[in-house]
Amino acid sequence: MNNKTKVKVENLNCFYDDFQALKDINMEIKSKEITALIGPSGCGKSTFLRCLNRMNDLIEGARIEGIVCIDDYDIYQNGTDVVSLRKKVGMVFQQPNPFPKSIYDNIAYGPRIHGIKDRSRLNEIVEKSLKNSALWEEVKDRLDTSALDLSGGQQQRLCIARALAVEPDILLMDEPASALDPVATSRIEDLMKDLAENYTIVIVTHNMQQAARISDRTGFFLMGELIEFDRTETIFEKPAQQKTEDYITGRFG
Amino acid sequence: MNRFKEKMIRRFFQLNGLFVIFVLIGIFVLLIRNSYPAFREIGVWNFFSSAEWNPTSFTGPKYGILAQVYSSLIVTFGAMLIAVPLGVATAAYISEVAGPGVKNILKPTIEILAGIPSVVLGFMGIVVIGPLIARVFNLNQGLNAINGSILLGIMALPTITSLSEDAISAVAKKYKEASYGLGANRWQTLVSVVIPSALSGIIASIMLGMGRAIGETMAVLMATGNSPAMPENIFDSLRTMTATIAIELGEVPFNTTHYYALFAVGLILFIMTFLVNLVSDIILHKYQEVD
Numbered sequence: 223m224n225n226k227t228k229v230k231v232e233n234l235n236c237f238y239d240d241f242q243a244l245k246d247i248n249m250e251i252k253s254k255e256i257t258a259l260i261g262p263s264g265c266g267k268s269t270f271l272r273c274l275n276r277m278n279d280l281i282e283g284a285r286i287e288g289i290v291c292i293d294d295y296d297i298y299q300n301g302t303d304v305v306s307l308r309k310k311v312g313m314v315f316q317q318p319n320p321f322p323k324s325i326y327d328n329i330a331y332g333p334r335i336h337g338i339k340d341r342s343r344l345n346e347i348v349e350k351s352l353k354n355s356a357l358w359e360e361v362k363d364r365l366d367t368s369a370l371d372l373s374g375g376q377q378q379r380l381c382i383a384r385a386l387a388v389e390p391d392i393l394l395m396d397e398p399a400s401a402l403d404p405v406a407t408s409r410i411e412d413l414m415k416d417l418a419e420n421y422t423i424v425i426v427t428h429n430m431q432q433a434a435r436i437s438d439r440t441g442f443f444l445m446g447e448l449i450e451f452d453r454t455e456t457i458f459e460k461p462a463q464q465k466t467e468d469y470i471t472g473r474f475g
Numbered sequence: 476m477n478r479f480k481e482k483m484i485r486r487f488f489q490l491n492g493l494f495v496i497f498v499l500i501g502i503f504v505l506l507i508r509n510s511y512p513a514f515r516e517i518g519v520w521n522f523f524s525s526a527e528w529n530p531t532s533f534t535g536p537k538y539g540i541l542a543q544v545y546s547s548l549i550v551t552f553g554a555m556l557i558a559v560p561l562g563v564a565t566a567a568y569i570s571e572v573a574g575p576g577v578k579n580i581l582k583p584t585i586e587i588l589a590g591i592p593s594v595v596l597g598f599m600g601i602v603v604i605g606p607l608i609a610r611v612f613n614l615n616q617g618l619n620a621i622n623g624s625i626l627l628g629i630m631a632l633p634t635i636t637s638l639s640e641d642a643i644s645a646v647a648k649k650y651k652e653a654s655y656g657l658g659a660n661r662w663q664t665l666v667s668v669v670i671p672s673a674l675s676g677i678i679a680s681i682m683l684g685m686g687r688a689i690g691e692t693m694a695v696l697m698a699t700g701n702s703p704a705m706p707e708n709i710f711d712s713l714r715t716m717t718a719t720i721a722i723e724l725g726e727v728p729f730n731t732t733h734y735y736a737l738f739a740v741g742l743i744l745f746i747m748t749f750l751v752n753l754v755s756d757i758i759l760h761k762y763q764e765v766d
């Protein structure tokens with residue numbers, strides 16, 4: 223596989239006020255691959271993910287230096303249309319965050335704001351997205367009930383479905399399977415592999431086996447630094463850095 | 476020793492709470508006891524179905540409450556027409572759009588607005604808004620329904636704005652993030668996520684503002700012209716329930732039908748504001764459970 227580069231990150235630094243959360247990150251994310259980000263809690267994985275669709279813009283005091291190019295376009299340059307950037311770079315957040323609306327309206331929200339009004343078209347999108355996120359069978363008879371009544375794992379899948387409904391180019395997933403049982407997890411993993419045929423996926427996970435199972439490349443973060451970034455087999459079988467090996471074998475973290 | 480202290484403190488707060496309830500019930504009982512003779516002498520049906528209020532008529536006094544109730548409602552409705560869009564829009568602006576600088580000026584300003592005595596506003600109604608209305612609409616005078624509505628709108632504005640603002644800024648950040656993350660812009664996020672999530676709080680704020688407007692006396696008394704007849708349009712002078720009580724109660728002889736009738740008006744007013752407040756309370760409760 224010698225895919226072309228989808229996202230190119232150069233010398234990326236991210237600060238929350240005076241605290242530097244990311245230090246000089248360089249990374250090339252390949253098109254139509256799954257890139258996994260691993261590392262101990264608080265090392266900056268979510269922060270990095272949020273730099274890729276400019277969600278950090280919403281945080282007061284957050285500041286970014288460096289370059290993030292998506293399809294050779296620097297998304298931090300002046301005049302970038304952040305709204306269409308976020309449509310193109312979808313995100314599943316670490317905490318499930320369904321709207322206090324019905325299941326149906328949650329999924330239809332994205333398509334609606336992007337101008338799809340036709341009811342049957344929306345029905346189609348809702349069904350397809352829910353099937354893709356392995357939630358359809360459980361909710362198909364209660365699409366009108368509140369999404370807040372779903373269980374945590376169901377909410378997580380709902381948020382995946384909601385992100386899929388917008389048909390992004392790149393999908394950023396922050397621990398999308400943290401509250402899922404093994405069956406749902408493996409369905410989500412299968413889904414990601416399917417999606418990777420057409421989408422570029424970046425996933426944060428605390429589950430080493432999951433990273434090894436599904437990803438093409440893995441990046442290991444530690445205290446705001448990208449310690450190592452390589453093909454997943456390399457990271458898991460013969461990592462170049464001692465720190466990576468220590469982390470993967472569970473000797474710290 | 477500490478136990479004892481704690482017990483005393485608890486007692487103290489309990490007594491305070493009981494006192495408030497006691498006062499409320501006391502007022503209610505007083506109103507009912509003093510209105511009862513009015514209902515007996517005038518007749519319940521007569522009281523509610525007639526629009527004619529003329530306690531000093533030589534041909535026999537008339538005690539119909541309809542024109543007053545209608546006047547109170549129409550002035551309040553007009554006030555809401557002004558205060559709701561303005562208040563909610565201001566609230567949304569303060570919490571979602573304004574930078575910290577503007578916010579720090581706007582919020583206290585609105586709170587100061589709440590502190591303006593209603594008699595001062597009534598004065599403004601007479602010397603500023605009245606002549607303005609007269610000039611704009613080509614009337615001989617401007618003491619009428621819209622004048623009252625404008626003043627009441629101004630008075631309800633702080634309540635609606637600051638409570639709506641609380642509700643809007645209480646909308647969890649994660650909902651906004653979810654919306655922005657899907658590529659929604661600010662406006663879409665505000666209209667489709669933030670306001671619906673804050674809706675019960677906003678409605679409660681409107682109800683409270685409305686409760687205040689219905690019960691307000693001095694400003695409407697000064698600004699609406701106080702003609703007791705049924706108003707025909709928004710340029711008519713009218714007289715609200717509150718104004719009627721305020722104008723007549725000082726001069727009425729004790730224990731006459733007229734005296735009791737004014738208590739009956741007060742009772743109806745009390746029930747109306749009580750219901751409005753109750754509804755807003757229920758809505759607020761529901762809102763808190765959702766969160």
Ligand SMILES: Nc1ncnc2c1ncn2[C@@H]1O[C@H](COP(=O)(O)OP(=O)(O)OP(=O)(O)O)[C@@H](O)[C@H]1O
Nearest residue numbers: 238241243262263264265266267268269270281316
């Ligand atoms: N909004 C914020 N304001 C200030 N500091 C923040 C903010 N968000 C994150 N941080 C800090 O930045 C660092 C990285 O946080 P981040 O959420 O990216 O970690 P993470 O790798 O995703 O951790 P986890 O695995 O627990 O989710 C942490 O030290 C955190 O305290």
Ligand SMILES: [Mg+2]
Nearest residue numbers: 267268316396
């Ligand atoms: Mg995280």
